[in-house]
Amino acid sequence: MKERQHLYVILVCACGVGLFAAFVRPPAFALNDWVLLYALVASVVVLNHLDFQLPPSGTKQSMDSAVILASLFVHGIDLVLYVLLLSYGILSVIRREVAVWKHLANFSMYVIMLVVTSVMFKGMGGHFGVLEVESVYIYLACLAVYFVVNTFIFGLYHMIMGKPILNVINGVIKESISAYASTLLLSLVLTSLFERTPFFGLFLFMAIAVLISKSFKLLFELYRSVSERAIYDQRTGLYNHSYFEEALESRLAEARRTGAPFSLVLLDLDNFKKYNDAFGHLKGDQLLEFFGGQLRRQCEQEDVVVARYGGEEFAIILPGVRADAACAAANQIRKRINDTYFEGVELFPHGCLSFSAGVAEYSKDVYDKNQLVDRADQAMYYAKAQGKNAVHVYNEDSVLQRTLDIEQDIREIEQQLNIFLSKDVYTFQHCKRVYRYALELSDRLSLSDAEKKTLVLGALIHDIGKLEIPRDVLNKKGKLSNEEWEMVKKHVTWGKEIASTNDKFKPLLPLIELHHERYDGSGYPFGLKGEEIPKLARALCVIDSFDAMTTERPYQKTKTFEEAIAELRAFSGKQFDPELAEAFIDMIEASGNEWAGEGSGAGGSAVAG
Incomplete structure (x- = not known):
């Protein structure tokens, strides 16, 4: 899988660099052209830096495409390719945390999209330099091609990663088509401004684009804040019960569809009531917060869902994990929790912080998420019946369970x-x-x-x-x-x-x-x-x-x-x-x-x- 991903990125980079070499010509710019070139490069770098995310999925967008396309329609492919080259050269220096090959891959994708759009524009009879209102359909067709090529390149990459290309395309259309279309249409507005007052038009556009980008950023931050309140438990910072129910339902549906294994772990903080009675509810809340933080740090793997199920009960969804492996993982966490000190745990029977956990693995006879939760809950009861501070795997044939x-x-x-x-x-x-x-x-x-x-x-x-x-x-x-x-x-x-x-x-x-x-x-x-x-x-x-x-x-x-x-x-x-x-x-x-x-x-x- 990784080899194919690497090969695809290499092919995209090779194609982009090859097209750049084929279409670029030695610069023969006048002084004003050089000034405009630097102004456009600065605009692209600024807008790229002010990228924003769209709710609900957090898809990233930036408005630099509007500047690049407007430059293409007015000044042709030569100037645009130099703008791209200088822009990504500067971005690779500014954003050193991003790998150089990723900057090269982004540069190559832009080159491919712009070259295809330029060829399309000329092939349909478009003329660089003047916005021809009567030929607006040509501009709209080119904007559509630009979008389609972009979607295809990303879709093919995700398909190689194992995701259906149609699902990726549907996701792009549903989540970002409106913002993307707005950006592309703004390129026509900038094209019209370029025609009359290039520098002042670019200044006005940049002012509007910066404000729009900032507004989108604030909107996403507000959305994320509200979303986090809706899905996170405020006391522990873990996912809340509602999110856990949705995640378990989703995982169950995926398991039915693909047959992929997963396990559910329910765990209960041992003797929590005794701690509350001894130190008070405020200290008990601090213990829950501490315990939640320990679970979060020890379950940082991708796709693992750690939630507060309710009170002192917690839940962990482990995708792709069989019951035995889930039991081993839960025991490893339990032992680390045992070795982690918190004030007052000396009063517990085991002399340390501990939990009892039940593990239930998805099987084909599980028709409802509540059935799986009940199995994990029964297994947790069996763990408690063994003296607590233990992990038990649900098994209908278990002598202990009977x-x-x-x-x-x-x-x-x-x-x-x-x-x-x-x-x-x-x-x-x-x-x-x-x-x-x-x-x-x-x-x-x-x-x-x-x-x-x-x-x-x-x-x-x-x-x-x-x-x-x-x-x-x-x-x-x-x-x-x-x-x-x-x-x-x-x-x-x-x-x-x-x-x-x-x-x-x-x-x-x-x-x-x-x-x-x-x-x-x-x-x-x-x-x-x-x-x-x-x-x-x-x-x-x-x-x-x-x-x-x-x-x-x-x-x-x-x-x-x-x-x-x-x-x-x-x-x-x-x-x-x-x-x-x-x-x-x-x-x-x-x-x-x-x-x-x-x-x-x-x-x-x-x-x-």
């Missing part, structure tokens, strides 16, 4: 079960014991990871519907009436309705609704039979009944483990799945007395459920 996911779900379910503590402590304790039985049994059965998770969580939440049953019915010590028994049986339906309000608990609904179905079809609520009952619901039925038989309650005789095992075998093939009942019995017998004395709580008999 473990932490189930722990998070368990915490959410336990928050709901805590209501039982005040309403029915027996049901609360029963659910906890059934959960522990299911946790052990899930490792003994041939279950997938998803099935294990479903059985364990379903065991914990299976009686959630009893929250709808009145307290006096739940805690009744005598035999239930028929109406009360019908109400109790509805707890499976009510439980399903409660759990279905949370999408993440949808896989648990069959266990909640069907754990009182019996293998022989005599259960409720549907009277399902055999394998019509989902396997996990059959397993839960065994566990639930065993705990009910072995739990001490005032209105029921409690069975020993041996008696309960005998009951399971007696009702195997009737109430219980024989295979699952035997697997559970093997687990209990293998554990010896480990499960005995787990506490008292819930339940009903094996037959009553």
Whole structure:
């Protein structure tokens, strides 16, 4: 790619220098011509120095083309070529920060454009020296050719760099056509002034051109100031959340179109609230500003977007980077942050400034930017769960993620079960014991990871519907009436309705609704039979009944483990799945007395459920 770029620049320079040599003639100027030559050179240098940028993209423009074209129409190609030669000789001395080859390339492009325009002008019958109003179409055609040649030279260069030439041309037309057209048309105004009073006309034009250039500069500075306020976070100097959303959407669209990889890193400043509480919000703001500056300095690569996501959370978009490389980069930044001192970080658990980060890589199944953000956010949660000051890569197959996911779900379910503590402590304790039985049994059965998770969580939440049953019915010590028994049986339906309000608990609904179905079809609520009952619901039925038989309650005789095992075998093939009942019995017998004395709580008999 670079070789082709260098070759193209060499060809343009060779073409420009060759045309200059072919069209230039030894100077045979009168004194006034020399004075005019120097005046034109000074004008071109000044206007080139006063170049300005156009919003929104910042495309650079200068009004020196108006002077050069007016000189061409009045004085011909000879004078103009000398003006170019002297102007770029002076500019190469003034602007030493610009490489000499770039000055030569710009000089060559101007030569090519002017020679083509001059040939076009003469070929269409134009006459140098006098502005012929009746032939204005010739001037307009030449201005158009000048613009087209300029666009073509730049477009071809960008095409070699890998950008579609049509996109470049469309960009030029959309962004700078109006300013470029104004400059070219001003050349006709200067041509008319040259015809009458060359020096005074040039003076008037320069005064107007300088003011216009200055005005455009002020306009762009104002636009840039407003734009920066719109896209930058004032506290940290990083991009703000709105810009991050737009950049992520754009990067996602490009990845879908080209298949190019990219990764998203979400990171959270560890223990920031603790720092705020200790030193106050003003000092906390200073810490955010300091941290943002550190991130900005360490992510200076082109196209990398570093943004403040919100509060003490930050985001980094890494184009062309896979997840593993993004993780390595985030860890490198983390270690540098650890080694960077800021006043008061001694109070942090790690004794230094730190962050937890989550990495998510774009994949074809990512249909929405929020999905990618959620993955990075989950990975960041996993990093925090490991003790903070860590980086974690999102991976659906990660054992750590599955473990932490189930722990998070368990915490959410336990928050709901805590209501039982005040309403029915027996049901609360029963659910906890059934959960522990299911946790052990899930490792003994041939279950997938998803099935294990479903059985364990379903065991914990299976009686959630009893929250709808009145307290006096739940805690009744005598035999239930028929109406009360019908109400109790509805707890499976009510439980399903409660759990279905949370999408993440949808896989648990069959266990909640069907754990009182019996293998022989005599259960409720549907009277399902055999394998019509989902396997996990059959397993839960065994566990639930065993705990009910072995739990001490005032209105029921409690069975020993041996008696309960005998009951399971007696009702195997009737109430219980024989295979699952035997697997559970093997687990209990293998554990010896480990499960005995787990506490008292819930339940009903094996037959009553």
